[in-house]
Amino acid sequence: MTPDNTPPSAAGSAPAADGVVDRLADPEPWVLLADEPGYDGFLTVRRRLYRLPDGREADWDVFGPRLAAGIDSGITVLPLTAEGRIVTVRLFRAGPDGVVTNLPGGLIDPREEPGAAGRRELEEETGYTCESIEVVGWHWQGASSIYRKFVAIARGCRPDGKQSLDEFEDCVPVELTVDEFRAELRTPGAMTGVDAAYVALDHAALL
Numbered sequence: 001m002t003p004d005n006t007p008p009s010a011a012g013s014a015p016a017a018d019g020v021v022d023r024l025a026d027p028e029p030w031v032l033l034a035d036e037p038g039y040d041g042f043l044t045v046r047r048r049l050y051r052l053p054d055g056r057e058a059d060w061d062v063f064g065p066r067l068a069a070g071i072d073s074g075i076t077v078l079p080l081t082a083e084g085r086i087v088t089v090r091l092f093r094a095g096p097d098g099v100v101t102n103l104p105g106g107l108i109d110p111r112e113e114p115g116a117a118g119r120r121e122l123e124e125e126t127g128y129t130c131e132s133i134e135v136v137g138w139h140w141q142g143a144s145s146i147y148r149k150f151v152a153i154a155r156g157c158r159p160d161g162k163q164s165l166d167e168f169e170d171c172v173p174v175e176l177t178v179d180e181f182r183a184e185l186r187t188p189g190a191m192t193g194v195d196a197a198y199v200a201l202d203h204a205a206l207l
Contacts (some may be wrong), residue, residue, distance in 0.1 A: 015175045028053040040068045046146070064147030065107060073138070073148040076105035076193055078200035079128055079157040087128050087157050093192055101174070101184050101191045103200070108150070114138075118152040126173040127163035131156025136203040139195060147201045151199045155207040178206050 030050040038045040044067040048060045064072055078085035088101050104125040108117040110204045114135045123129055133154045141147040165171055176184070185197055201207045 009119050013077055029061060030058075033057065037068070042066060044068050060144070062144050063144045064145055065140065067146070071107050072146065073108045073114070073150060074106060074141075075108055075114050075118045075121060075135075075150040075152055076196035076200065077122050077133070077152045077154050078103060078197070078204060079122055079126070079130060079154045080176065081157050085175040085177055087122075087126050087131040088176055088181065088184075089125050090174055091169065091171045096130050096192065100189070101176075101195050103197055104171070105193070105196075113149040115152060118150075118154065122154055122157070123161040124164045124166075125169070125171045126159070127161050128157045128159050128173065129161040130154035130158075137199060139199065149196055150200070151196050151203070153204050 030052055033051055034046060034047075034049040036047050038047045038061065042065055043063055044065065045063045046067070048062055050058050050060055052058060065074065081087065083151050087104070089104055090099055090101055092099050093102070104122050105118070106121040106125070108114055115133050118133050118135070122133075133152050135150055135152045138148045138150040141149050146161065159173070163171070164175075181197075182201075187192055191197065198207070
């Protein structure tokens with residue numbers, strides 16, 4: 001407790017003289033002691049041993065697709081047609097165990113530029129090409145992931161390419177209006193990759 005018996009969290013957020021609320025200090029980072037391979041499949045799991053600031057040690061599982069193959073990142077593309085429609089794909093996903101809507105994207109090959117990977121994945125999954133593509137950022141796949149998901153916006157998309165699906169892909173391209181796409185985002189369980197979709201819409205000023 002602080003000297004005035006105010007809990008630390010409340011004391012740290014007290015308004016300053018100028019009326020601005022102080023931000024609490026970040027917690028101390030954990031110290032990585034060991035990083036060992038675990039399960040090696042499409043989803044590769046590694047086991048990490050950390051020492052916490054209070055001296056305790058904790059095992060933690062972290063994951064990412066095909067890390068053992070040198071792949072540590074992927075890309076999601078928001079494809080916009082000249083008419084302002086969004087090109088999505090309908091496909092089966094094993095996690096939800098059903099058909100969902102998704103933005104096109106996939107893994108970035110070792111030494112492949114994210115933008116080039118975005119163009120490639122867009123055409124492979126939808127049969128669309130684009131006039132331009134802009135990588136607007138990236139985020140972690142999840143709190144226990146060491147896999148980066150890049151986000152790109154492709155403009156001038158048109159169905160003049162060749163769809164080339166992997167062995168177990170069943171992508172069906174579907175064009176949606178922005179309102180239809182946002183309705184899909186708001187529907188629980190209708191889409192995967194929702195975080196990347198919101199990042200892309202934000203950068204495209206379509207939220």
